[in-house]
Amino acid sequence: MNLNIALLPGDGIGPEVLAQAVKCLEAVEETFNHQFNFREAAVGAIAIERKGKPLPNTTLSLCQDADAVLFGAIGDPKYDNNPDSAVRPEQGLLELRKALGLFSNIRPVKVFPALIHNSPLKKEIVEGTDFTIYRELTGGIYFGEKKLNTEGTVASDLCEYSEKEISRIAHLAFKAAKNRSNKLTLVDKANVLESSRLWRKVVTKIGESYPDVTLDYMFVDNAAMQIILNPSQFDVVLTSNMFGDIISDEGSVIGGSIGLLPSASIGEESALFEPIHGSYPQAKGMDIANPVASILSAAMLLEHFGLFEEAMSVREAVDKSLRKKIVTPDIDSKSQYGTNQVGDFIAENI
Amino acid sequence: MNLNIALLPGDGIGPEVLAQAVKCLEAVEETFNHQFNFREAAVGAIAIERKGKPLPNTTLSLCQDADAVLFGAIGDPKYDNNPDSAVRPEQGLLELRKALGLFSNIRPVKVFPALIHNSPLKKEIVEGTDFTIYRELTGGIYFGEKKLNTEGTVASDLCEYSEKEISRIAHLAFKAAKNRSNKLTLVDKANVLESSRLWRKVVTKIGESYPDVTLDYMFVDNAAMQIILNPSQFDVVLTSNMFGDIISDEGSVIGGSIGLLPSASIGEESALFEPIHGSYPQAKGMDIANPVASILSAAMLLEHFGLFEEAMSVREAVDKSLRKKIVTPDIDSKSQYGTNQVGDFIAENI
Numbered sequence: 001m002n003l004n005i006a007l008l009p010g011d012g013i014g015p016e017v018l019a020q021a022v023k024c025l026e027a028v029e030e031t032f033n034h035q036f037n038f039r040e041a042a043v044g045a046i047a048i049e050r051k052g053k054p055l056p057n058t059t060l061s062l063c064q065d066a067d068a069v070l071f072g073a074i075g076d077p078k079y080d081n082n083p084d085s086a087v088r089p090e091q092g093l094l095e096l097r098k099a100l101g102l103f104s105n106i107r108p109v110k111v112f113p114a115l116i117h118n119s120p121l122k123k124e125i126v127e128g129t130d131f132t133i134y135r136e137l138t139g140g141i142y143f144g145e146k147k148l149n150t151e152g153t154v155a156s157d158l159c160e161y162s163e164k165e166i167s168r169i170a171h172l173a174f175k176a177a178k179n180r181s182n183k184l185t186l187v188d189k190a191n192v193l194e195s196s197r198l199w200r201k202v203v204t205k206i207g208e209s210y211p212d213v214t215l216d217y218m219f220v221d222n223a224a225m226q227i228i229l230n231p232s233q234f235d236v237v238l239t240s241n242m243f244g245d246i247i248s249d250e251g252s253v254i255g256g257s258i259g260l261l262p263s264a265s266i267g268e269e270s271a272l273f274e275p276i277h278g279s280y281p282q283a284k285g286m287d288i289a290n291p292v293a294s295i296l297s298a299a300m301l302l303e304h305f306g307l308f309e310e311a312m313s314v315r316e317a318v319d320k321s322l323r324k325k326i327v328t329p330d331i332d333s334k335s336q337y338g339t340n341q342v343g344d345f346i347a348e349n350i
Numbered sequence: 351m352n353l354n355i356a357l358l359p360g361d362g363i364g365p366e367v368l369a370q371a372v373k374c375l376e377a378v379e380e381t382f383n384h385q386f387n388f389r390e391a392a393v394g395a396i397a398i399e400r401k402g403k404p405l406p407n408t409t410l411s412l413c414q415d416a417d418a419v420l421f422g423a424i425g426d427p428k429y430d431n432n433p434d435s436a437v438r439p440e441q442g443l444l445e446l447r448k449a450l451g452l453f454s455n456i457r458p459v460k461v462f463p464a465l466i467h468n469s470p471l472k473k474e475i476v477e478g479t480d481f482t483i484y485r486e487l488t489g490g491i492y493f494g495e496k497k498l499n500t501e502g503t504v505a506s507d508l509c510e511y512s513e514k515e516i517s518r519i520a521h522l523a524f525k526a527a528k529n530r531s532n533k534l535t536l537v538d539k540a541n542v543l544e545s546s547r548l549w550r551k552v553v554t555k556i557g558e559s560y561p562d563v564t565l566d567y568m569f570v571d572n573a574a575m576q577i578i579l580n581p582s583q584f585d586v587v588l589t590s591n592m593f594g595d596i597i598s599d600e601g602s603v604i605g606g607s608i609g610l611l612p613s614a615s616i617g618e619e620s621a622l623f624e625p626i627h628g629s630y631p632q633a634k635g636m637d638i639a640n641p642v643a644s645i646l647s648a649a650m651l652l653e654h655f656g657l658f659e660e661a662m663s664v665r666e667a668v669d670k671s672l673r674k675k676i677v678t679p680d681i682d683s684k685s686q687y688g689t690n691q692v693g694d695f696i697a698e699n700i
């Protein structure tokens with residue numbers, strides 16, 4: 001297969017971890033006889049510095065022309081505490097999601113048995129956890145109208161959803177549930193929000209065409225508790241952009257390392273793959289960042305194009321690295337291995 | 351002291367647990383020579399059934415005339431999955447908060463050493479956790495304009511905040527931090543939301559008049575992780591209505607039992623005290639609900655009126671019940687004690 005892959009390293013540890021994913025894709029290229037054409041572009045804080053905006057036009061068109069995007073990480077603390085700064089790195093990611101129409105963010109939450117001792121949760125609670133979150137990614141309060149009055153004393157954000165926005169991701173989530181354990185949990189705040197009530201109505205209706213899938217509903221505050229109290233109850237979780245941001249990050253740490261979790265953002269015509277973790281600026285350039293989430297994002301990319309055997313070989317190499325403790329210090333504080341060495345080991349085992 | 355206390359038992363287990371709190375207040379009355387005048391009114395699902403709306407006028411005026419409100423719980427699942435139902439029990443609570451101007455919801459998150467083994471988190475992680483969440487309660491997306499187009503295909507909720515709404519609760523939170531460990535964490539999503547950026551601006555400015563308090567900022571998605579990874583880092587957490595709903599419920603389970611946690615909702619002229627837990631309809635009338643959160647809500651009420659010694663005697667009686675294992679089954683599954691017996695024991699020890 002011939003694939004054009006746009007590489008967006010971004011900020012912080014993004015470039016380091018992405019480089020390991022690329023090593024692995026190159027190993028796949030060679031072993032399985034594919035051709036992957038990589039082209040790189042700037043996004044985020046680095047793009048603001050170089051080109052004055054977080055998503056330069058050249059970066060966007062590179063992504064639009066590519067078959068898929070492999071993304072590193074975004075964000076720089078120097079923009080965070082300055083509410084007046086008109087450009088912010090994260091805008092680059094948000095604009096990219098919107099421009100590529102990546103309406104569905106898919107995040108597996110899984111416990112790696114070898115790492116269960118790293119979980120903040122007790123073993124008996126977290127054991128067996130294996131669910132997938134479908135987070136709506138191009139609507140809701142993230143993209144609704146934002147206002148600030150001229151005196152700067154009243155600010156607002158609009159959370160709006162249409163039936164169409166809800167139904168396209170709902171269908172993906174129901175299909176995923178059919179391929180898993182036939183359970184879908186809609187997380188919302190329908191006892192307070194009008195938009196959540198529309199989610200319930202639309203998802204309930206769509207559920208009728210997936211009779212095998214059991215649909216249940218959970219308020220987001222309760223979901224935030226249930227993810228800690230009884231995470232193995234979930235199979236597929238479907239939710240809006242903002243709630244998905246919160247509960248998927250919460251879910252991401254229960255398995256013992258956020259450094260292991262990939263995500264896929266899917267649209268009608270584009271697909272982007274990125275680790276769940278952030279840009280972790282304190283670790284930048286220190287060769288300590290865990291490259292596994294980025295490498296598993298590459299595996300999700302391969303699966304997206306039907307390259308299941310290839311993806312499996314990447315996953316198996318990752319499992320081997322975990323078993324043999326060829327891991328970064330976040331997984332095992334006594335470990336001497338750096339980002340690059342872990343990446344090399346995994347790539348060599350593909 | 352002479353206090354008029356409005357009792358709003360509400361739905362589910364509300365009446366049962368509230369009755370235990372009243373027992374304890376009656377014990378305080380007798381022991382410390384106060385006069386508490388209790389008057390009861392309906393709110394929530396029960397009020398819908400009896401009077402056609404979740405917050406009848408008589409209930410509201412009773413609360414307005416009272417010195418404080420003691421609240422049970424609200425909600426009935428029969429309204430939850432019916433997005434079209436025009437009246438919902440929760441509206442009663444929301445209207446009450448708004449009408450009484452209860453802008454600040456204060457929720458202590460604490461680990462009871464005797465119950466640390468009940469926590470879903472590992473002991474070494476949760477140990478020493480002791481923080482208080484200040485959640486804005488009468489603004490934001492809860493009360494912003496709600497819209498549904500006539501076709502029923504587009505729905506929206508407006509999240510709006512004014513400087514005034516932010517600053518009044520910020521002052522309370524800074525003052526609380528001064529009386530605690532001088533640390534305030536503002537939880538927001540300033541990298542995405544305009545309203546969050548206003549929160550950062552206003553809170554940062556107010557922070558200048560509290561030079562002893564260290565102010566830091568955390569994105570809500572990160573906060574959802576940090577509450578599980580390292581909860582003892584927090585002292586006072588300040589946040590908006592919606593984010594506070596989610597993270598305070600998340601925080602409420604890390605201590606081992608949500609059945610123990612009270613909350614206070616404070617306004618310029620009114621104050622309402624209620625357990626953090628919900629109406630738990632499955633347990634209704636079974637005499638298994640934990641009354642401690644409701645009893646500790648009564649203790650917060652006493653403190654609100656400066657009755658510190660009285661509040662302390664309630665807290666000590668609760669501690670004694672925990673030490674002696676006079677507890678409901680949620681705390682110790684082998685326990686034979688019911689809601690009433692636990693309430694009696696605590697009241698007798700005041």
Ligand SMILES: CC(C)[C@H](C(=O)O)[C@@H](O)C(=O)O
Pocket residue numbers: 074075090093094245541542571
């Ligand atoms: C960086 C930020 C804008 C982004 C989001 O909130 O969507 C991130 O937290 C994520 O979840 O991918």
Ligand SMILES: CC(C)[C@H](C(=O)O)[C@@H](O)C(=O)O
Pocket residue numbers: 191192221424425440443444595
């Ligand atoms: C019952 C519901 C409307 C309420 C809220 O969301 O505020 C509850 O969850 C709470 O936190 O007190």
